[in-house]
Amino acid sequence: xxxxxxxxxxxxxxxxxxxxxxxxxxxxxxxxxxxxxxxxxxxxxxxxxxxxxxxxxxxxxxxxxxxxxxxxxxxxxxxxxxxxxxxxxxxxxxxxxxxxxxxxxxxxxxxxxxxxxxxxxxxxxxxxxxxxxxxxxxxxxxxxxxxxxxxxxxxxxxxxxxxxxxxxxxxxxxxxxxxxxxxxxxxxxxxxxxxxxxxxxxxxxxxxxxxxxxxxxxxxxxxxxxxxxxxxxxxxxxxxxxxxxxxxxxxxxxxxxxxxxxxxxxxxxxxxxxxxxxxxxxxxxxxxxxxxxxxxxxxxxxxxxxxxxxxxxxxxxxxxxxxxxxxxxxxxxxxxxxxxxxxxxxxxxxxxxxxxxxxxxxxxxxxxxxxxxxxxxxxxxxxxxxxxxxxxxxxxxxxxxxxxxxxxxxxxxxxxxxxxxxxxxxxxxxxxxxxxxxxxxxxxxxxxxxxxxxxxxxxxxxxxxxxxxxxxxxxxxxxxxxxxxxxxxxxxxxxxxxxxxxxxxxxxxxxxxxxxxxxxxxxxxxxxxxxxxxxxxxxxxxxxxxxxxxxxxxxxxxxxxxxxxxxxxxxxxxxxxxxxxxxxxxxxxxxxxxxxxxxxxxxxxxxxxxxxxxxxxxxxxxxxxxxxxxxxxxxxxxxxxxxxxxx
Numbered sequence: 001x002x003x004x005x006x007x008x009x010x011x012x013x014x015x016x017x018x019x020x021x022x023x024x025x026x027x028x029x030x031x032x033x034x035x036x037x038x039x040x041x042x043x044x045x046x047x048x049x050x051x052x053x054x055x056x057x058x059x060x061x062x063x064x065x066x067x068x069x070x071x072x073x074x075x076x077x078x079x080x081x082x083x084x085x086x087x088x089x090x091x092x093x094x095x096x097x098x099x100x101x102x103x104x105x106x107x108x109x110x111x112x113x114x115x116x117x118x119x120x121x122x123x124x125x126x127x128x129x130x131x132x133x134x135x136x137x138x139x140x141x142x143x144x145x146x147x148x149x150x151x152x153x154x155x156x157x158x159x160x161x162x163x164x165x166x167x168x169x170x171x172x173x174x175x176x177x178x179x180x181x182x183x184x185x186x187x188x189x190x191x192x193x194x195x196x197x198x199x200x201x202x203x204x205x206x207x208x209x210x211x212x213x214x215x216x217x218x219x220x221x222x223x224x225x226x227x228x229x230x231x232x233x234x235x236x237x238x239x240x241x242x243x244x245x246x247x248x249x250x251x252x253x254x255x256x257x258x259x260x261x262x263x264x265x266x267x268x269x270x271x272x273x274x275x276x277x278x279x280x281x282x283x284x285x286x287x288x289x290x291x292x293x294x295x296x297x298x299x300x301x302x303x304x305x306x307x308x309x310x311x312x313x314x315x316x317x318x319x320x321x322x323x324x325x326x327x328x329x330x331x332x333x334x335x336x337x338x339x340x341x342x343x344x345x346x347x348x349x350x351x352x353x354x355x356x357x358x359x360x361x362x363x364x365x366x367x368x369x370x371x372x373x374x375x376x377x378x379x380x381x382x383x384x385x386x387x388x389x390x391x392x393x394x395x396x397x398x399x400x401x402x403x404x405x406x407x408x409x410x411x412x413x414x415x416x417x418x419x420x421x422x423x424x425x426x427x428x429x430x431x432x433x434x435x436x437x438x439x440x441x442x443x444x445x446x447x448x449x450x451x452x453x454x455x456x457x458x459x460x461x462x463x464x465x466x467x468x469x470x471x472x473x474x475x476x477x478x479x480x481x482x483x484x485x486x487x488x489x490x491x492x493x494x495x496x497x498x499x500x501x502x503x504x505x506x507x508x509x510x511x512x513x514x515x516x517x518x519x520x521x522x523x524x525x526x527x528x529x530x531x532x533x534x535x536x537x538x539x540x541x542x543x544x545x546x547x548x549x550x551x552x553x554x555x556x557x558x559x560x561x562x563x564x565x566x567x568x569x570x571x572x573x574x575x576x577x578x579x580x581x582x583x584x585x586x587x588x589x590x591x592x593x594x595x596x597x598x599x600x601x602x603x604x605x606x607x608x609x610x611x612x613x614x615x616x617x618x619x620x621x622x623x624x625x626x627x628x629x630x631x632x633x634x635x636x637x638x639x640x641x642x643x644x645x646x647x
Contacts, residue, residue: 023394024069024453026387028062034380035062037373038342042536045341046348046570049537052501054342054372057439064443068450079415082451083136086422086444090133091157093119093440094164097126101217102236104228111228114219116167125438127173128429130164132445134177135421137161137201138184141250142193145411148254155250156243158201163242166209167218176428180421185274188417189409192262195274196253204246208238321363321432327352328367332374339374343437347570350603361434365427368434385427391453392420413458423449504534511543515550523547538564538574545581554585565595575599576612589620 035058038051045051071078097116100107107118117123140146141154165173181198185191212218212235217228262270330352331340340348345368346360362368369377396417426445430436507530514523524547530540541564548557561581564574579595582588593616599609 021456023073023456024388024391024450027384027391027450027453028066028069030380030384030387031062031065034377034384035059037377037380041339041341041344041373041377044338046344047341047346047568049501049534049539049568050346051342051344052534052536056501057437058342060439061442061446065446065450068447069454072451072454072456076455079412079419079451079455082447083139083415083419083422086448087133087136087140087157089444090129090136091160093126093129094160097164097167098160098235098239101228102232102239104225104232113221114217114223115169116164120438120440122438123168124170124172124429124433125435125441127165127168127170128176128426128433128435128438129441129444130161130168131170131173131177131180131429132422132425132441132448134158134161135180135184135418135425138181138194138197139414139418141197142188142190143411143414144190148251148258151254152247152250154197155200155204155253156246158197159205159242159246162201162205163209163239166205167212169213170429172429172432176425179428180425183424184418184421188414190414191274192270193257195270196257197250200249200253201246204242204249208242211238324361324363325367328362328364328371331371335374337374337376339370339372339377342372345371347572347602350570350572361437363434364432365430365436368436388423388449388453392423392449394457395452395455396420410458416452416455416458419448420452423452501534501537504530504537505539506530507533508537508539508543511540512546515543515547518550520547520551523550538568538571541567542577545577549581549585557581558586565598570602572599572603572606572609575602576609579612579616583616583619589616589623592616593620 035055038058039055042048042051042055068082071082097118100111100118101116104111111118113123115123117126120126120129137154137158140157141151143151161177165177185194188194212231215231217223217231327349328345331345331348334340334348334351345362348371349360349362362371366378366381369381373380396413423445426435426441430442435441507526511523511526511530514520514526524544527540527544527547530537530543534540541560545557545560545564548554548560558581561574561578565578568574575595575598579592579599582595583592593613596609596613596616599606600613603609
């Protein structure tokens with residue numbers, strides 16, 4: 001849907017004016033190249049089905065980024081609604097996460113972990129979504145052309161984001177939010193307007209977070225529903241009181257600000273004091289964390305420890321990320337040029353991993369690219385980052401004006417700087433996590449990044465922005481019409497490719513349902529259709545084997561499962577399926593043990609694999625005992641016959 005909408009939008013606003021530079025074009029080109037490499041990697045991927053899914057995701061991200069670049073070109077004043085939309089989306093997500101803890105019975109019944117994670121089902125993604133919206137609250141509170149109400153609303157908004165980050169217990173998200181705020185304070189000359197919202201929001205959030213992080217429902221896993229309901233009412237009341245108090249405090253701070261007009265010298269001194277204080281806090285925080293158990297060296301230790309839960313986690317560097325990064329480098333060294341295929345790390349790392357706690361992602365955009373796409377993908381990703389930084393710097397950066405180096409900090413430049421910091425906060429957090437695989441925060445960050453890249457340099461103060469040619473005038477240009485048609489065709493093809501895995505999975509599921517219902521001919525037909533739609537996935541083969549087995553064609557089903565292991569030799573699931581069929585349907589315990597052991601070689605830390613090996617060994621041992629007992633009986637009979645006199 002996103003790709004189709006993007007194609008129509010891109011075609012409806014043919015904005016390729018050859019007389020003007022195509023700002024952001026370099027970033028679009030490198031992101032396109034990354035998508036192409038992702039698609040080509042299916043030819044050598046250890047998990048082609050996962051690579052196809054990653055291709056779908058990358059195509060979607062490319063559509064979002066390209067449409068944002070085009071929107072900045074055609075609607076240059078659209079930065080404000082985009083930023084507000086990102087902020088509202090982040091707040092909606094955070095408030096929903098709160099609601100799952102306030103009403104655990106009706107909204108959070110499936111929540112088993114202590115950390116907030118809904119609706120992404122991954123806590124660090126929720127923390128990343130909150131972190132990237134922090135710059136938007138600073139802009140909302142500090143901007144000069146806003147109303148008092150909107151500025152006051154920034155206080156509870158920032159409190160919501162900060163409380164989410166703390167209850168998510170995401171150190172990466174917290175670090176990204178702090179660094180984004182520091183960059184804002186370092187460059188945007190609205191420090192006295194920004195300081196109150198930071199200080200007041202932090203003070204309002206602190207008691208609620210301190211209370212929550214002492215409760216088992218927010219710190220200990222697998223808590224029963226009764227334990228979560230016990231603190232739900234209090235948590236809800238504390239949230240309401242916090243939001244109401246921050247709104248009142250924000251409105252009071254805005255009124256005081258409107259009456260006090262500090263001199264330029266006072267502003268400069270206050271800015272120096274504020275910057276120095278934040279720097280001291282950052283240094284003290286780093287020193288405190290570094291002097292803790294394991295220190296900074298914990299990240300590079302041969303075996304990283306699991307971080308504690310609760311407040312202790314926020315002050316610790318203990319993590320399994322170091323282990324994930326080392327495994328990513330192992331996979332990269334194994335295939336340094338092309339990698340193991342897009343999202344192939346999840347299977348390729350099994351050859352080097354013996355830790356059952358290990359994650360299936362490399363916990364970092366760069367390590368993941370190294371492992372998945374090798375040097376080819378790594379250089380493309382670095383070029384993409386560099387191209388965006390150059391484009392963003394062109395939009396919001398310093399330049400020589402009136403004999404002075406530095407930008408004119410107009411409201412438009414501050415707004416675009418805020419959008420750029422949204423992307424920067426996301427980039428900082430995703431550099432140490434696998435947020436790239438979660439569409440929610442990634443789409444928001446790419447929309448902000450694309451708009452900033454495509455906006456181009458602002459006109460100096462006093463000069464008018466260059467006029468954009470009207471759509472009616474540009475629509476007659478044959479070149480632009482060809483480009484627009486190309487956008488439609490390309491995006492529709494991409495949308496078709498994105499939809500194929502989903503169609504194939506639906507057909508495979510339908511085949512299993514038909515087989516269970518007794519419609520074996522229909523089941524085979526649906527399984528073959530799923531295979532035709534997506535030949536890279538083993539799921540259609542599983543469905544076909546199920547249908548053939550139900551029809552009594554055990555040998556044919558066995559050959560299909562063997563084909564799955566040939567096409568996906570690095571996938572332990574294919575070997576497990578084959579082993580189960582050999583044991584339960586064919587009664588070939590020796591063959592089943594060989595297949596289960598093949599899965600164990602690929603994924604030795606899997607509990608399912610170990611259980612399959614143990615079960616097969618037990619069956620084989622029982623069969624061997626039966627054979628031994630039968631031999632003993634036969635030998636006894638022969639001995640009796642030999643002792644009996646011959647007639």
